[in-house]
Structures are given as structure tokens and as C-alpha cells.
Amino acid sequence: MPNPLPVPQPDHSKTFSSPVSKLEWIPLTSLEKMSQTEYDVLIAGTGAGGGAVLWRLCQQWGNNGKKIGVVEAGDLLLPTNLMNVQTMNHLDYLDIAYNDPQFAIPIPGTKLRQVIALGGRTLKWSVVSPRMYAAVASRDWPVPEREMELYYSIAEQAMGVTDYYTKGSPINEIFLNRLWSSEYAEAMNEPMAADLEPTKYGEIHSNVFFSSIAFLAQALNPRPYDLAVLARAVRVITERGRARGLQVMTPDKRSFELKAKNVVLCASTIETPRILYHSGIRGRAIGHYLTNHSYAIGKATFNHKDYPYVLGTIGILIPETGERPFQVQIGGPNGYRFYHDTQTPFKEQLEMNIAGVGNVESRFENQILFNPNVRNEYGMPEAQVQLTYSDADLAVLGLAEEAVKHVSSILQTPMVSLNLQEALAGDHESGTCRMGRDPDTSGTNPYGQVHGISGLYVADNSVLPFLGAANPTLTTVALAMRTADYIIRSSM
């Protein structure tokens, strides 16, 4: 018998929309509201540098009535580092980190990638956090060694930098002993920004791998601040040689003028000089002295049955020294590095990475060129990145490559492949607003203040005067905290 009731048919003409609204997991303020406030400090960008400036200002100022605003071009993407996401063992973490369109926005003409989101690239960085040899050993470094030591200590404490992550790991101990018995007496457990504290008194330490979301969260504890996402800084507003605020645009191209006594640009190496250029601020060195790391990336192999059943994880650093203008990072076993993979049975033949990371000179010719005739959707000039290796850079890369082969033989882990990465790739681009005393060769003074404009600061990878061979972020964070202290002193 036919059913007398009509059977409801799905309506395919309507697109599906989730009934679950997006969770705002951090307090947000609208740009309409922010445009009615005059801020004591306005920060653009929330990656390593922006998060560090905010954290330090909030910790030092407490709830003293000063007004702090933050604008971030991206949206809320992830409230933690990708490596903390427990389901990552069922996904290809590296593929997401390097290819997902939300976690890797290409910079045209290069293999460089940005993350435009709250937290910036710290949402996917690998947390390796050594001090930079050049920052404490070079006479040309613009910050006194004693101050670097102080701010390194503050930064390490705030980010939870520890060498304990791989300490005691059986395979790490075996490899370290092999390196120590040869010429690598300085080989050490890799310093990592990893919170390994146990939970106590209800204080939960579950966010192991650091991201600047931790800075943003901790900054809220002593005091509130205003934060707008989807708010892109496009121009610094200046008046008679002084910063007065920022022009900010939304993705639907509404424009707001935010007033501030101090502006801190933390949009990183490509975007920060672009904002300065678009604002008519043109120091001779701004956009120049672009540097990055050169890489000799080796894959080596070993057999599990030659080692203890419980292998542990590998994280070893052979640091840069006066005689060694590169560092070597040894990590693995690949696919098991962070032990998210406890369900996956171990393979017998395992792979690991041995990477030689070379120092690339800071040279005026390596630069970002801005083309005022070609503009993006926000009316900002197109950025063309130009970076080539000098003969000295190639010589360092050659040494790093030899060291990778040598380390592989000392560790008794035969090489499977060894590739040299091209210049316009990698994740450590820096230097385009480098700190220094001379405006001819630097974009900012030794406190991060843009030469000639009071109240305007830069605090991100672009201020690094040199890169050396160490991973840059700890140094950027240390310098950003020092810039925050300078702003506090200047605001008294």
C-alpha cells in the first residue's frame, strides 16, 4: 500500500552550514570600539614578537590604567601549537604545517610561507630555542652582552625553554656519547620551549609545546587588553616625526584609524617593512639586509633492533661556535618524534634528520623590493623578495654539508639522502628592519625604535641584526621584551 504521507526530500539547493557557531576562545573587541580609544601602546601582529611585547607590558604594568590594544590580520585558527593537537598522530603533521592553505600562505616568487592567524607562525613552529652565538659574542651586536643574558633568561623562563625533553632518552644518550667521543664536545640535548611541569594545585600544564597563544593568555591574567582579529595594519599614522596610530582594514575593506601614543609593528620580516614603506617611512636600510638560514638536510637511517627496545626521541644540537659558522640539528625518529604515535607499531628500519644550518651574511643587496605600481587588495605595494648566497655563504653551506656527512658516520647512521635547500625557502627570514646605531645600516635603534620616528617600534624577526646559525625565535622574543621595557621607561 502506498504511503499517504509525503516523504521529506533533502533540499540540495541550500549549502550546508554548521549549527555550531565559532567559539571565541579569547576576549575580542570590535574595531568600531577600538577606534574610540587612544591607546598607550598599540601592537600589530600576534606571533612570537607581538605576543612577547604584549606579555611583558602586561606583566610589568599590571592593571595600572594604561591602555593596550592589539590588532591581528588573521582570524582565530587554533588555540595552541599544532604539535599539541592529540589527533595529529592520525594526520600528516608536516603536510599540514607546510602545505595546508591556512598554515602556509605562500609569499609570491619564493618558497617562504606565512601564517596569517592569531599566534602567527608559532602555531606550527618546532620550538627549538637555542641562544644565538652572535648575540653574545659579536662586537657588532647592538645590545650589550649583559642585557642579552638578562633578556634571554626572562624569555627562556616565559617560554619554558628546557633541555629536559630528550634527556635520558636511550637513543639520545647513545648518540650524544658517540658525538662526545669524537670532536663534538659541545653536542647537547636540544633546548626546546616545552612546558614539562606536572599539574599541581589545580594549575594545569597540558599545553606542552609553546605558541604565542600562551603569551596572549598569560597577558590576560594581570590585566585586560583590547584585541581585534581580522584587523590588518596597513599604514602607520605619524605627525611631526611621532607615531599617532595605525590605519587598519578588515577583509571587507572597511578602514579604521586607531589612535596610539606608541605603535609596535610585529607583522614579521616581509610585512613590517611593507607597512613602513606604505606609510612613507623609508630608512636606507628598511627592507634591506634580508637574511635567512642555509640548509643541508640529510636523512639517515638505523635499525631499531640495534638499539634498546624503548628508543625514546632524538633531539640533539651541535651549536655554532667561533670556529663553526653553522649548527647541526639531529632529530627523529621521523614519524615518532613527539610520541603522538603510540598506537602505531614501530617500524624496524627508522629514519632521522641531520640538518646542517648555515649562517647567511647580512648584506644590503638582499632585500624586499616594493612595487608601488602593483598593489594588493589592501592597496599595499607588491613585495618581491630578493635573496642570493654570497661566496662566503656557499662556503659555509659546504662546511655544513660536510659536517652532516661526518655526523652521520660518527652516529653510525648511514645517509639516505642529502639535499641543499634553495635560498628563498625555509622559515627563518629576518633582518629587514635590523637594529643598530647607524641609520644607514639599520632600520631601528638598539631598542627597536624606527630611526627618526618617536613612538614607533618594531619587534619581530625583522629586527635581528644578524642571524648567526641558531634558530631565531628565542632571540626575537628576548629583544621584544627588552623593547617593551624601553617603552615602559619612556612612558613614565
Ligand SMILES: Cc1cc2nc3c(=O)[nH]c(=O)nc-3n(C[C@H](O)[C@H](O)[C@H](O)COP(=O)(O)OP(=O)(O)OC[C@H]3O[C@@H](n4cnc5c(N)ncnc54)[C@H](O)[C@@H]3O)c2cc1C
Ligand atoms: C614549520 C616551522 C617550524 C619552525 N621551527 C622553529 C624552531 O624550531 N625554532 C625557531 O626559533 N623558529 C622556528 N620557526 C620560525 C618561527 O616560527 C619564527 O621565527 C617566528 O614565528 C617569527 O616571529 P615573528 O613575530 O617575526 O612572526 P610571526 O610569528 O609570523 O608573526 C607575525 C604575525 O603578524 C600577523 N600579521 C601579518 N601581517 C599583519 C598586518 N599587516 N597587520 C596585523 N597583523 C599582521 C600575522 O598574522 C602573525 O600573527 C619555524 C617556523 C616554521 C614555519
